Amino acid sequence: MKVALIGVSGRVGSRLLAEMLRRGHEVTGIARNARDMPPQAHLALGSADANQPSRIAPVLRGHDAVASAMKFAATGPHAVIAAVKQAAVKRLMVVGGAGSLEVSPGVLLMDTAGFPDAYKPEAVAGRTFLDALRNEKELDWTFLSPSAEFVPGERTGAFRLGGDELLVGADGKSWISMEDYAIAFVDELETPRHTRQRFTVGY
Numbered sequence: 001m002k003v004a005l006i007g008v009s010g011r012v013g014s015r016l017l018a019e020m021l022r023r024g025h026e027v028t029g030i031a032r033n034a035r036d037m038p039p040q041a042h043l044a045l046g047s048a049d050a051n052q053p054s055r056i057a058p059v060l061r062g063h064d065a066v067a068s069a070m071k072f073a074a075t076g077p078h079a080v081i082a083a084v085k086q087a088a089v090k091r092l093m094v095v096g097g098a099g100s101l102e103v104s105p106g107v108l109l110m111d112t113a114g115f116p117d118a119y120k121p122e123a124v125a126g127r128t129f130l131d132a133l134r135n136e137k138e139l140d141w142t143f144l145s146p147s148a149e150f151v152p153g154e155r156t157g158a159f160r161l162g163g164d165e166l167l168v169g170a171d172g173k174s175w176i177s178m179e180d181y182a183i184a185f186v187d188e189l190e191t192p193r194h195t196r197q198r199f200t201v202g203y
Contacts, residue, residue: 002026007069019182053083060087069095072125077132096145099123101166147202153177167202
């Protein structure tokens, strides 16, 4: 599969890249300074600003799917959606956030008393992005939310999938490593099971 990965140089983007290359996909890695990255087999690099659809769309054209691993507070959903449409790519996969997951019916994690104020702007922007996708009628989109704690760690392949509810383990923790998140993300890329849906992954 030929995949355009926006945000390839970030913590999550770099792990998605590693997982995609591990499985033999052809990746075009896109970031504002992507050309500073070291060369790798099956990886092409392109520098573009996702907030400028007319400039990034030509880089996205010709791919089977676009994967976005950008911070929500830095990039509006309508710019990304417009760029993917201009590029005539039908599939958009988005690295989501945990803040918009429900902790109980109708109660979002981001609205609970213990949610850190420092994370609130990104969580709000993530919910806005998800809302925009849910109103999108043309693209085959998927939004994968991590668990509450989303950190670098091990690639185990042992995790659970869920829907709109925050996953919490028997130990009371809600977490997923970025490496295992990448497995779930690329699994969905290869075998779509959540088209036009949000889902989540955790231990």
